[in-house]
Amino acid sequence: MSTDQAAPPRRGLLGRAIELHPQVSVRPEPFGALAYHYGNRRLVFLRHHDLLAVVHALAEHDSLAAALTACEVAPSRWPSFEKAFADLLAGEIVRER
Amino acid sequence: MSGETLTTQLKGGLAAPICLTWELTYACNLQCVHCLSSSGRRDPRELSTAAAKRVVDELSALRVFYVNIGGGEPMYRRDFFELVEYAIGSGIGVKFSTNGAFIDAAAARRLAALDYLDIQLSLDGADPATNDAVRGEGSYDTVMRAIDNLAAADFGPFKLSVVATRHNVAQLDRFKALADALGAQLRLTRLRPSGRGADAWHHLHPTGAQQRQIYEWLLANGDNVLTGDSFFHLNALGEPLPGLNMCGAGRVVCLIDPIGDVYACPFVIHGDFRAGNVRDDGGFTRVWRESELFSDLRQPQSPGACASCGAFDACQGGCMAAKFFTGLPLDGPDPECVSGESYDLAAQVATVPLTLKPRPTPDHSYAVR
Numbered sequence: 001m002s003t004d005q006a007a008p009p010r011r012g013l014l015g016r017a018i019e020l021h022p023q024v025s026v027r028p029e030p031f032g033a034l035a036y037h038y039g040n041r042r043l044v045f046l047r048h049h050d051l052l053a054v055v056h057a058l059a060e061h062d063s064l065a066a067a068l069t070a071c072e073v074a075p076s077r078w079p080s081f082e083k084a085f086a087d088l089l090a091g092e093i094v095r096e097r
Numbered sequence: 098m099s100g101e102t103l104t105t106q107l108k109g110g111l112a113a114p115i116c117l118t119w120e121l122t123y124a125c126n127l128q129c130v131h132c133l134s135s136s137g138r139r140d141p142r143e144l145s146t147a148a149a150k151r152v153v154d155e156l157s158a159l160r161v162f163y164v165n166i167g168g169g170e171p172m173y174r175r176d177f178f179e180l181v182e183y184a185i186g187s188g189i190g191v192k193f194s195t196n197g198a199f200i201d202a203a204a205a206r207r208l209a210a211l212d213y214l215d216i217q218l219s220l221d222g223a224d225p226a227t228n229d230a231v232r233g234e235g236s237y238d239t240v241m242r243a244i245d246n247l248a249a250a251d252f253g254p255f256k257l258s259v260v261a262t263r264h265n266v267a268q269l270d271r272f273k274a275l276a277d278a279l280g281a282q283l284r285l286t287r288l289r290p291s292g293r294g295a296d297a298w299h300h301l302h303p304t305g306a307q308q309r310q311i312y313e314w315l316l317a318n319g320d321n322v323l324t325g326d327s328f329f330h331l332n333a334l335g336e337p338l339p340g341l342n343m344c345g346a347g348r349v350v351c352l353i354d355p356i357g358d359v360y361a362c363p364f365v366i367h368g369d370f371r372a373g374n375v376r377d378d379g380g381f382t383r384v385w386r387e388s389e390l391f392s393d394l395r396q397p398q399s400p401g402a403c404a405s406c407g408a409f410d411a412c413q414g415g416c417m418a419a420k421f422f423t424g425l426p427l428d429g430p431d432p433e434c435v436s437g438e439s440y441d442l443a444a445q446v447a448t449v450p451l452t453l454k455p456r457p458t459p460d461h462s463y464a465v466r
Binding site: 025027028029030031034036038041043045047 | 102103106107109110111112113115160162163188190213215
C-alpha cells in the first residue's frame with residue numbers, strides 16, 4: 001500500500017530511462033498524489049509534490065537524473081528519489097523503457 | 098515521511114474517495130441476518146440507468162480508480178452489465194460483491210470477458226450449516242454453483258469474502274484452505290451492528306477471546322488475507338495489523354446508496370451520517386468536497402474517554418459505526434475494545450436500553466408476514 005516497504009534500491013537507476021507504467025493512473029492529492037495500477041490493483045501513495053512532478057517529467061527525459069535536473073531537485077535529495085523510484089519500479093508503478 | 102504523517106494527512110480528506118462503495122439496489126434474493134443495508138425490497142426511488150451513468154461520469158472525472166459495487170444483490174438490476182461495462186469503459190475498475198445467485202454459465206462467461214473486474218463472493222461459514230444459519234437456506238450451495246460456473250468460464254482468481262462471527266472464527270484455517278483450493282483470495286471483514294446487523298450483532302459478534310484469536314490469525318497470515326483494514330480496533334493488542342490504521346469514514350471512504358444518498362461509510366446508513374444526494378446541485382463532487390458532515394469528520398476528533406488509555410494511538414478508538422449502533426458515545430471506546438480497561442464493554446452494551454440505540458434507516462427488509 002505504500003512506498004515505504006519494498007525492495008532495496010537498485011544501483012544505477014539514476015542513469016536509466018523510466019516511464020509511468022501504461023496501466024497506472026495518477027491523481028493529485030493534498031499530500032502529493034495517489035497512483036493506482038489497474039493490472040495488479042496496487043494503490044500507492046506518492047507522498048511528495050516533487051515526486052509527482054518528477055513522475056510527470058519522466059516521459060520527456062532520457063534518464064531519471066535528467067528528469068530530476070529538469071524539476072530542479074537538489075542533488076543532495078537524489079538518493080532519496082532514487083530509492084523512491086526503485087520502490088515504484090518494484091511495484092510496477094513505473095517501468096524501464 | 099512516517100506512516101503516522103500519512104494517516105494525519107488522510108484524515109484531512111482527499112480530493113476524491115480512495116474507496117467508494119456503491120450499493121446499486123436494495124433488492125435481494127437473500128435476507129442475511131447481518132445485512133448492513135437491511136436489504137430485501139427494491140426502493141422505488143432507485144437511480145435510473147441514465148442517472149447511474151451520470152454518477153459514473155462524475156466519478157470518472159474525479160479519477161476515482163475503482164468502485165466497490167454491492168447491494169442488496171447488485172446483479173438483481175437488469176442494467177447490471179450495462180452499468181458495469183459503462184464504468185469499466187470510463188476507466189473505473191469494478192469490484193463487486195455478490196451472493197452468486199445470478200452467476201449462471203452465461204453470466205459467468207460475460208463476467209470473464211471483462212477486464213478490471215473483481216468478484217467478491219460472500220460466504221459466512223466453511224460448511225453449509227454455519228453459512229446458511231446466517232445467509233439463508235441453500236446459500237452455501239448457491240455460492241459453490243457460482244464458483245463452478247466461474248471456473249468453467251475461466252474467470253480466474255476471485256475473492257471469497259467472509260464476515261467474522263462468533264460461529265465461524267473457529268473456521269479461519271478452513272476458510273483459508275478452501276480459498277486456496279479454489280484459487281481464490283480470502284477476504285475477512287469485521288461484523289458491524291449495522292442494518293439488520295444491529296439486532297443480530299449481539300449474538301453474532303466474536304467474543305473477547307475470539308477477538309484475540311482473529312488478531313493473532315491475521316498477524317500470522319499477513320498480506321495474504323484481505324481485510325479492508327476493518328480490524329484496526331485490534332491493534333490495541335500489540336503489533337499493528339497490515340493496512341491503514343484509521344476510520345476512513347468521509348475521509349477516504351464513502352457510500353452511495355441505491356437512491357443516490359451519500360453516507361460517510363457503508364456501515365452508517367442512517368440519517369445522522371447522510372451527507373447529501375448525488376442528484377443535489379453540484380452532484381457527488383460537491384457532497385464529497387463541501388458537505389458539512391464530511392467537513393466535520395475531517396476535523397481532528399477528540400479521543401474523549403479514550404484519552405487516558407495508552408492504546409489510543411494504536412486503535413484510534415475503533416469503529417464509529419460500531420459505537421453508534423450500539424448506543425455508545427462516538428468519542429469513547431469501541432464496543433469490542435480489546436484494551437485491558439474495557440475488555441468486557443460488549444457485555445455492557447447489552448445493558449444499554451434498546452430505546453437509546455439508534456435504529457438503522459431506511460429499512461428495506463421484506464415486510465413481516
